[in-house]
Amino acid sequence: MSCNSYVIRPNDLTHMKSFPLPTVFEALDLVMRNYPDNFSDEVRLEIEALLDYCLEGLDECSERFLATLFIKAIRKHIDPHNPPEHIYLKKFEVSQIELFNLLVKQFPFVRYSHEIINKSIVNTVGTNEKLTFLDVGIGQGVQTVALLNELSECYTLKEVTIIGIEPFQEALVAAEANILAQTYHFNVKFIPVLDFIEACDFAALSNVVKREGGIFIVNESLALHHIQDLANRHRVISAIRALNPASFFLTEPNVDHFEPDFYRRFQNCYDHFYHIFQVVDLLPVTSKEKNGLKMFFGREIEDIIGGNDIERFEKHEPSFRWAEKLTVNGFKTIDNFTGLPLDVGYGINLGFDKRNGCLGFKFKTETVISLIHAVCDN
């Protein structure tokens, strides 16, 4: 993905000489070593010089686009109350609807994660007549609606209760509308819970689960990493275990952004998104859409790099650490996924990591996202 790593003299081919350029990462790395408070006027000048370099041909070079997003984030850290405008990036933004469509339909990590988890849930439901489904961080219910369509295969199913936990009211209202918009051969009941998962009243939730009955399944997709501290992560997993689900499915990025050391976090973050951007470049969508997706990830980078440790929201952890948390809280991970595609495409390999109990989507050397299927370890 390294673009323009040599400067050549195009108008003098007989004496053509090139000089090797450092990678953009090397330059960015130099800047990031000044975190948190060594951003002198001289370093700020370095940042501006690097930004100027990256802005040239930004939309044609993923590495420069990525570095620009990191520079944007670090500028926010340097001047949090008055961050500079980034008008050059504004033109790459796409609407929220376009973005959701792209993520769900085109972005393989999201698309196939949804498909595999949903098919695995259908497989777990089997011939049950009643399902109670707890969706942690339901968002606008995109995955849940797809699940309801998949559940049409469960001919014996008569009732489905969906408990949707979501801290944002607008999204929860949209989720309810989306879920109840269609009819199925089974009855669908939606119970909205407007809250952060760590703030939920699990005793009340337990009563709801018992009252609704049937097979009980829990799913979380890209939600648990928003819980800020480890103690609460353990407490939530333990509380879910106490609900005694038949299966607990997790979908989480496999990267350590929980890391408190900024420099290591930066390296993890760069490596992760460097690989993601390469996949984005391979997608069969327009340049505008590719750049829109990159901008979407830019918001995550801004949080991971620009936010201080207390305010940060995107605190991903490597999948083995999620598996570990599940284990210590009375779950065991199993290799039982259904509907694995024969070929994800884009050079992405899908494989189960027995040691860590996760199904990983691996691109080159980076396992970008992992799926975990956990059951109660009785």
Added chain:
Amino acid sequence: MKVFSSSTVSLEFDEIKKVLRQVWTGFSTSAQFREGIDETVKFVKANDVKYLISDTSGQKPVGPEDTKYAASVMPSLFGSGIKAMAFIMPKNVITKLALSSFAKEQGLPANVMYFDNIPEAEKWLFTF
């Protein structure tokens, strides 16, 4: 012979070889950088300078506007008798990238080249 010196740039002229060496050190403010550029142009216009070596090996990055400013005086330098110009590559990776932007801005004429050291640069310069 040293013909100009500031805290971030010095100009040394070799009258025999007709080489003007511009040696940059550390960070230059915009004013310091432009002063160095202006002094170079002034000296080249007033003296019999045939070759210019810009030693940027110890230079830290300059701002984008200043890079453009440096690029803008190149025609004036070549119009005043400079036959060829050599850059000694910076060690700082960001300066290196900025220099590549300068090179792009310049359009890279055949009589401008980049080297790792002065002997190599001089060897090439004297072919002009």
